[in-house]
Amino acid sequence: MITATDQTNSKGYxxxxxxxxxxxFLIRETSIPNTHYLVTGFLYSGTTLIAATxxxxxxxxxWKSIGxxxxxxxxxxxxxAGxxxxxIIAMLLVFNVIQDFFSIVKESDEAAKGTIKGYTISNGDYAYVFSIIIFVWIQSALEELLERAFLITWLERLFSNLRFKTALAIIIQACIWGFRHSYDFSERSVSVALIGIIMGIAYVKFGRNLWPVIIAHCAMNTMSLI
Structure with missing residues (x-):
């Protein structure tokens, strides 16, 4: 039975x-000309971190209580984390094979251009990669704080009266994360959403401690850059 208190709490969350x-999403519509993508990334994540806190x-x-x-x-x-x-790598390989055969979704603009988060992979500038890697790791950690810890926790509390609230929370946060990376239904948004589901399951399954997913996320972004 759903009580008045439950309804009030749900409305609050x-x-x-x-x-x-x-x-x-609104902060991502803010355009800052001639700004490095890492600066804008920290602006986006920092703003949402303040809001979440x-x-x-x-x-x-x-933050300690949620991971x-x-x-x-x-x-x-x-x-x-390993x-x-x-x-995640295995899942992406399987997804790419399925995508190549059936073309389930359109190719993302980032993949077509050969870039990840604004960086041209093909230029071989490894000195540049290693000069920014620490900032990429910090950004990766912030994403796990916000997407996994905060969103999953708040979505679970929103759906607190449902038996499958955790599964629903994991799926919704993954969809938001995927859409936020591409703003369309594309190969990139779907693959990121699938990563989000795996990360969400790992976060919940392994005691809601953020470090395994943070380390894995840092490893993924490091591999993507290198």
Whole structure:
């Protein structure tokens, strides 16, 4: 039976999500000419991080309580991250084979141009890659904080009266993440969404500690750049 308190709480978390998602997408419409993509990336992530932190503080939630805490077993955490990385690579290979045969979705603009997040892969400028890698890792960690920890937690609370709330939260956050990377239904948005589902499952399954997914995410972006 759904009580009046449950309905009030759900409405509160729905309002939080509307505010958060509106800020997430509206800030990305801000155009800053002649600005490095890492600067704009930190602007986007930093703004949504502030919004998420504010919403969490209003409800007495901390980043530590939803995953940003020291892992109990560091070697095991690294091992899990490695397995997660391999799983994602395998999933992408399978998806690419299926996409090549059936052309389920259109090719993304980034893939057509040979770029990832604004960087031309084919130019071989590895000195440049290593000069920015630490910033790419920080950005990767911020995405895991926001997409996995915050969104999944808030979506679960929104759907708290449903038995399958966690599965629904994982799927929705993955779809938002995929769309945010491409703003269309394309090869890139679908592949990113699939990664988001795997990351979301790993976050929940392995004790809601963010470090395995952060490490795997950093490894993926490092491989993409190199």
């Amino acid at each position: 729905l309002l939080d999500l509307v505010i958060y998602i509106a800020i997430m 504010w919403l969490m503080k209003r409800r007495g939630v901390t 940003l805490r020291r892992p109990k077993d560091i070697p095991k955490t690294v091992l899990i 397995g997660l990385f391999i799983t």
